[in-house]
Amino acid sequence: MTALPPDGLDAEDVLAQLRALRSADMPTHGGRTLAYVYDSGRRGLDELGMAAYALASPANGLDPTAFPSLLRMENDVVAAAAGLLGGTTATVGSVTSGGTESCLLAVLAAREGRRDVAAPAVVLPATAHAAFRKAAHLFGVRAVEVPVDPVTFRADPAAMAAAIDEHTVLVVASAPSYAHGVVDPVGEIAAAAAARGVRMHVDACIGGWVLPYLRRLGAAVPPFDFSVPGVTSISVDLHKYAYCPKGVSVLLHADPALRGGHYFASADWPGYTMLNTTIQSTKSGGPLAAAWAVLRHVGDDGYLRLARDTRAATAALREGIGRIAGLRVLGDPDATLLAFTGEPAGPATGEPDFDLFTVADEMRARGWYVQPQFAHRSSPVNLHLTVTAANRGGEDAFLTDLAAAVRAARAAGPVAVAPELVAAIGALDPDTLTAEQFEGLLAGAGLAGDGALPERMAPVNALLAAAPARLRERVLLEFLGLLYRPGS
Structure with missing residues (x-):
């Protein structure tokens, strides 16, 4: 697509192009994207706001x-x-x-x-x-x-x-x-x-x-x-x-x-x-x-009803996650956010027998977006849910798919990062990272140099998890620079 068409396009044609572009996005309604968006589930609220x-x-x-x-x-x-x-x-x-x-x-x-x-x-x-x-x-x-x-x-x-x-x-x-x-x-x-x-x-x-x-x-x-x-x-x-x-x-x-x-x-x-x-x-x-x-339209009583629905959905999801073998909610959440991690498969391993990044991929394949969070100090790798009023009534569907995603991840086995790649990451200095080193990391992560994303992110996230936070920041900033280029 050129920067500007030589002649102006018809308004409906422009909107059709926009709809086509938006079709690749995660849905912003229906409670299936549990990060970045907040959906009340109330009909007409978006139209009023717009x-x-x-x-x-x-x-x-x-x-x-x-x-x-x-x-x-x-x-x-x-x-x-x-x-x-x-x-x-x-x-x-x-x-x-x-x-x-x-x-x-x-x-x-x-x-x-x-x-x-x-x-x-x-x-x-x-x-x-x-x-x-x-x-x-x-x-x-x-x-x-x-x-x-x-x-x-x-x-x-x-x-x-x-x-x-x-x-x-x-x-x-x-x-x-x-x-x-x-x-x-x-x-x-x-x-x-x-x-x-x-x-x-x-x-x-x-x-x-x-x-x-x-x-x-x-x-x-x-x-x-x-x-x-x-x-x-x-x-x-x-x-x-x-x-x-x-x-x-x-x-x-x-x-x-x-x-x-x-x-x-x-x-x-x-x-x-x-x-x-x-x-x-x-x-x-x-x-x-x-x-x-x-x-002004929702009002105090309306927000109370929305909070009631959100609270009920959060409680149902929290309880249901606890019933899925191998999952555990972190901390004791006070609000409407949940983070859950994988439980060790047994005392001999100390590690879950499945990969949470793979669970995230499997959920996306089933039409849900859950947000991966990397380990930080005592907080292990986990998946984050932002629960909204729109999730009320959809808890069983989410939990059914989550249980299936865990089974699929368990069957697929852990995502392995080659030892030589881990060693190479450990030797990198984020302050002196060269273009050649960055390209090597992209290749190791399965990312194209043109900024295109792979269909499955688990191998990428596993590689990023092996990098210290400062190096992860630098690598992702470099990748962001590839994404934001005209013609991408």
Whole structure:
């Protein structure tokens, strides 16, 4: 396909091409893609969001005086989030493009709020979202990673407190952590941060809109919001369990003074005075309007019903996974995320008699997407499920296919990486990786140099699992560079 056709195509022809391209994607409805997408299962909700998106997409959030509708909608959305998360009349917030931007801004505001600290640091549990490491990288803040409990995967309050020093400008906890779906002990961590005069951010990007409803349904949700003394900011994504179109998140601060550090102004040039509340300058009003419309349409009782369905689906899947021989759910999840691993086949081996990466391939062949997660410290290789309301009613079909996928993986046997390839990986330096070495790894992984993906990913994932995390990052970034090339 050329960059531009010489003559414009008919609108229907363009849409037909788009539909053809989308046909290769995993489905975004029906609950069969258990990562990346959030499906309420409610008829008409997507159409409402897209209609609102279209109405406001030409409006520019750069200047609220020119587009006061966006100002009103943003204040409404922030108020809804603050009300759900224990905010007060002093609570303020900003609507962002997604959870990563919200986390970036939380770190930036904390850094700017302590310009007296020459070498600022942020204290993170090892399970904190990678967005905080990205923020540290971008903003020149040192990330201090603290090990979590090796069994529960929750942050260790004593270890977190011990890591706080005169350089700390922010302490982070998760509600819940993405990898295992557990809520950190926010109260104890916030108390330790407050005792040292340090800000405390709760990353509730994935749980902030569902945990309050789960609590109302009787779930034992640990305290995590602004009702906890010492919590100074919270991030919550609306394109997750508020089921709004992507991408909309909210970063809340307990009071306006805490928020000021992520605002930006520039008047020292001949153009307009640029004022930004977030990292973006120009930003379409579409995502904000879509979120505003969906929140108002679903309403409080609607979200309670969606949370009830999600809770029931999560419980059914968790119980069913436990009944499949060779599988075990990791930790004790508090929310709607599940991670499961393989149990050892016997005391003599200490290893499962099947490969989880093969299970993921087998599930994809059966029309399901489950997300592989590599081993990290005490967390073994596992498969991750993001459960949504759309999974209610489909639990038996999923579990039947999962049991079949495990049987197929057991029959196929473990995925073996050649010893010489493992040795070659061990000798590589990610900082000096050459093009020739990268091409050799691609060949060893069965990947084409043109960036084409193989049908089955288990051999690739097994090879990546043998690589240290830093080398895995470098290899995957190089491969990403192959994917994003015109003509690919």
